[in-house]
Amino acid sequence: MEQSRPLWDNPLQFVFACISYAVGLGNVWRFPYLCQMYGGGGFLVPYFIMLIVEGMPLLYLELAVGQRMRQGSIGAWRTISPYLSGVGIASVVVSFFLSMYYNVINAWAFWYLFHSFQDPLPWANCPMNRNYTGYMEECEKASSTQYFWYRETLNISPSIEEHGSIQWEQAVCLILAWLVVYLCILRGTESTGKVVYVTASLPYLVLLIYLIRGLTLHGAVNGLVYMFTPKLEQLANPKAWINAATQIFFSLGLGFGSLIAFASYNEPNNNCERHAMIVSLINSATSIFASIVTFSIYGFKATFNYEDCVSKVILLLTNTFDLEEGFLTADNLEAMKNYLTSTYPNEYTELLPQIKNCSLEAELDTAVQGTGLAFIVYSEAIKNMEVSQLYSVLYFFMLLLLGIGSMLGNTTAILTPLTDSKFISTHLPKEAISGIVCFVNCIVGLIFTMEAGNYWFDIFNDYAATLSLLLIVLVETISVCYVYGLRRFEKDLHVMTGHKPSWYWKIMWAFASPVLIVSLFVFYLTDYILTGTLKYQAWDATQGQLVTKDYPSYALAVIGLLVAASTMCIPLAALIIFIMKRLRRESISTVA
Amino acid sequence: PRTGQNAGAAPFIFFLTLQYTWDASEEYLFRAMVAFAMRRYSSKETTQISNVLLCNVTDRVSFWFVVADSSKNVTTIPRKNVEAAIRMNRNRINSAFLLNDDTLQFLKISSTLSPPIEPSLPIWLIVFGSVLCLILGGIVFLIVSGIRQRQKKNQASAEAENLEDKHETIVTTENGIPCDTLDFKAGHINGVYAAADDERFTPL
Numbered sequence: 001m002e003q004s005r006p007l008w009d010n011p012l013q014f015v016f017a018c019i020s021y022a023v024g025l026g027n028v029w030r031f032p033y034l035c036q037m038y039g040g041g042g043f044l045v046p047y048f049i050m051l052i053v054e055g056m057p058l059l060y061l062e063l064a065v066g067q068r069m070r071q072g073s074i075g076a077w078r079t080i081s082p083y084l085s086g087v088g089i090a091s092v093v094v095s096f097f098l099s100m101y102y103n104v105i106n107a108w109a110f111w112y113l114f115h116s117f118q119d120p121l122p123w124a125n126c127p128m129n130r131n132y133t134g135y136m137e138e139c140e141k142a143s144s145t146q147y148f149w150y151r152e153t154l155n156i157s158p159s160i161e162e163h164g165s166i167q168w169e170q171a172v173c174l175i176l177a178w179l180v181v182y183l184c185i186l187r188g189t190e191s192t193g194k195v196v197y198v199t200a201s202l203p204y205l206v207l208l209i210y211l212i213r214g215l216t217l218h219g220a221v222n223g224l225v226y227m228f229t230p231k232l233e234q235l236a237n238p239k240a241w242i243n244a245a246t247q248i249f250f251s252l253g254l255g256f257g258s259l260i261a262f263a264s265y266n267e268p269n270n271n272c273e274r275h276a277m278i279v280s281l282i283n284s285a286t287s288i289f290a291s292i293v294t295f296s297i298y299g300f301k302a303t304f305n306y307e308d309c310v311s312k313v314i315l316l317l318t319n320t321f322d323l324e325e326g327f328l329t330a331d332n333l334e335a336m337k338n339y340l341t342s343t344y345p346n347e348y349t350e351l352l353p354q355i356k357n358c359s360l361e362a363e364l365d366t367a368v369q370g371t372g373l374a375f376i377v378y379s380e381a382i383k384n385m386e387v388s389q390l391y392s393v394l395y396f397f398m399l400l401l402l403g404i405g406s407m408l409g410n411t412t413a414i415l416t417p418l419t420d421s422k423f424i425s426t427h428l429p430k431e432a433i434s435g436i437v438c439f440v441n442c443i444v445g446l447i448f449t450m451e452a453g454n455y456w457f458d459i460f461n462d463y464a465a466t467l468s469l470l471l472i473v474l475v476e477t478i479s480v481c482y483v484y485g486l487r488r489f490e491k492d493l494h495v496m497t498g499h500k501p502s503w504y505w506k507i508m509w510a511f512a513s514p515v516l517i518v519s520l521f522v523f524y525l526t527d528y529i530l531t532g533t534l535k536y537q538a539w540d541a542t543q544g545q546l547v548t549k550d551y552p553s554y555a556l557a558v559i560g561l562l563v564a565a566s567t568m569c570i571p572l573a574a575l576i577i578f579i580m581k582r583l584r585r586e587s588i589s590t591v592a
Numbered sequence: 593p594r595t596g597q598n599a600g601a602a603p604f605i606f607f608l609t610l611q612y613t614w615d616a617s618e619e620y621l622f623r624a625m626v627a628f629a630m631r632r633y634s635s636k637e638t639t640q641i642s643n644v645l646l647c648n649v650t651d652r653v654s655f656w657f658v659v660a661d662s663s664k665n666v667t668t669i670p671r672k673n674v675e676a677a678i679r680m681n682r683n684r685i686n687s688a689f690l691l692n693d694d695t696l697q698f699l700k701i702s703s704t705l706s707p708p709i710e711p712s713l714p715i716w717l718i719v720f721g722s723v724l725c726l727i728l729g730g731i732v733f734l735i736v737s738g739i740r741q742r743q744k745k746n747q748a749s750a751e752a753e754n755l756e757d758k759h760e761t762i763v764t765t766e767n768g769i770p771c772d773t774l775d776f777k778a779g780h781i782n783g784v785y786a787a788a789d790d791e792r793f794t795p796l
Contacts, residue, residue: 110720110723111716113719114715114716114717114719114720114723115715115716117715117716117719118715118716172720173720176720176723176724176727179724179727179728179731180727182731183727183730183731183734186731186734186735186738187734187738191734319654322650322654325653429738429742431734431735431738
């Protein structure tokens with residue numbers, strides 16, 4: 001008699017696990033950027049339409065498959081049809097790639113968290129150079145927060161070809177991050193179920209604190225007004241719609257197999273329809289909530305920099321013309337500039353190259369996403385707040401919670417098929433399997449702690465999961481609707497949830513979502529083909545800014561391998577099963 | 593900022609954020625501070641406030657100053673001596689005016705940057721070490737308790753098997769009398785049948 005499958009203690013654990021997995025760093029650092037680029041408040045229109053057309057149906061589909069088949073991704077798809085086991089394997093491969101590089105972000109968050117216990121914050125001031133005659137040159141050209149990120153955290157090399165050595169500080173932070181993940185997944189759902197209570201709810205507490213702090217900051221309103229003024233002409237831009245669809249798709253974490261794995265630990269009669277809607281709505285609401293916080297912080301930082309720039313100009317003018325203090329103010333600056341130009345034309349033209357044109361718009365326009373937003377822009381804003389250590393600790397702790405919550409989902413996606421397989425689970429206890437997975441991931445992840453590691457991180461971030469996931473989810477949707485049969489699926493849902501799915505879900509699954517995914521896929525492919533050679537941003541220490549470079553050929557080969565490794569699983573597995581069946585049929589017929 | 597300068601004069605400019613109005617008394621304080629600095633530097637007690645002369649005072653609150661040598665009339669103390677004296681006592685001069693190196697600038701006297709305070713062990717390592725110990729402790733605890741739970745389960749299933757074996761060695765009973773004893777020859781033989789064996793039965 002088989003051991004019964006471990007279950008969540010209550011449906012709340014399952015919902016929290018899904019929320020903790022879906023609400024991740026992308027909600028904090030990608031959505032605000034998209035909002036800013038594609039029309040501010042107007043971006044919410046394509047976002048919500050995509051949520052309803054694509055997000056909710058696909059999420060419901062994955063949860064229902066997992067709950068019905070009660071197995072991890074490989075087993076679930078094999079049950080639907082043996083030729084589809086490649087879909088499950090592709091999910092596991094993509095999850096493996098993701099967990100390899102994603103935990104490095106947690107390592108960085110740990111690094112910043114540990115450095116937040118100093119006064120002043122280490123990224124607040126430039127460090128001095130060797131002879132103590134001045135500040136470090138790189139730091140003067142860039143800013144102190146950029147210097148801390150690129151030099152003291154990453155110790156980044158000028159290009160991807162120069163590997164450099166493994167940074168021991170980053171390596172130990174990475175090992176710590178993997179130990180934390182191991183601690184959480186050690187006992188399977190028993191431990192994961194308790195951890196997700198924390199990782200799902202605490203980030204909201206921190207976001208709330210930041211919301212209150214952010215809204216009361218001087219200049220926050222500038223950022224909020226800038227963000228929320230809808231630029232409705234962006235709605236005509238197809239990129240806005242494509243990015244909305246992509247954001248919904250990747251933000252929910254579809255196709256990795258994590259949602260299937262989570263749902264497989266449910267009671268068979270769990271109402272996954274309601275849970276799917278709740279999770280997707282909470283995910284989107286969190287994105288909007290996080291972008292309000294981000295934009296108030298942007299507004300504060302932009303206003304701070306603008307006022308700093310203005311006071312520098314005032315100082316310069318006051319010193320040059322020996323004016324009385326208080327003669328020039330921010331309000332009369334423009335008028336006084338004209339007066340000075342007319343009164344002292346020669347001296348003023350001499351001074352002209354040094355006078356910067358300070359513009360609040362220009363400061364707000366610097367749209368940043370990704371690690372740049374999280375670790376550079378935010379830390380710059382934090383260092384100017386009062387009690388900056390407290391806010392810094394809170395912020396990086398929140399990043400950690402979000403990152404670890406997502407890691408739990410990724411590792412569960414890898415572990416569930418492994419523990420389901422009888423061969424492996426009879427030979428090794430579950431603690432050993434999790435330990436081996438964490439260990440292998442950790443060792444491979446040490447690549448990202450090298451000096452060129454951040455460039456490899458960007459490669460994985462941009463290419464490891466994007467195309468493959470689109471393909472995986474497309475095959476998933478088509479196989480559920482047409483291979484498994486929509487009617488059979490309907491009946492299963494009727495048994496599980498107690499009512500048949502409405503016509504809306506059926507239309508979405510059968511037509512709308514596949515069409516949408518295919519168009520996204522086509523868009524990505526044409527984008528890659530049109531851009532020609534792929535380029536990346538490298539940090540130039542001598543100039544103190546990012547420069548664009550071409551990828552070398554071996555990097556391009558790695559990119560191709562990443563995409564191929566997961567996508568090829570689907571046809572390859574189908575082919576292998578086909579050949580095996582043929583051979584078995586032949587051997588049976590020869591025997592008979 | 594003025595560019596040309598005299599041999600002994602040191603230009604001196606106030607920045608913004610003066611919290612008080614600049615008047616003759618403030619000038620007096622400044623001259624007193626410079627005299628104090630010269631006295632400290634040369635450790636002669638000869639410099640008087642009247643030796644410090646200010647000139648070209650502007651609304652911006654910037655001016656030039658020179659320190660005259662009281663022993664020799666009409667000469668000024670060389671510039672580098674004055675610079676060295678001020679540099680030595682910069683802190684005191686700054687705090688007398690409630691300003692700092694950014695807001696009170698002596699031209700051509702660059703402010704020395706204070707060296708960073710390096711603690712013996714970086715703070716981040718301390719925090720890292722404590723978190724690492726906590727996590728390792730948690731992992732060890734969970735693994736050990738998992739192993740113990742599995743041992744208990746194995747023991748429990750082993751006990752269940754032992755119980756099944758014991759059932760086979762339990763004596764089977766028939767009507768409350770152990771069958772073993774029924775085999776013994778110590779059972780009673782019914783004497784009636786034994787006696788009636790030879791004669792009663794009619795031979796066929």
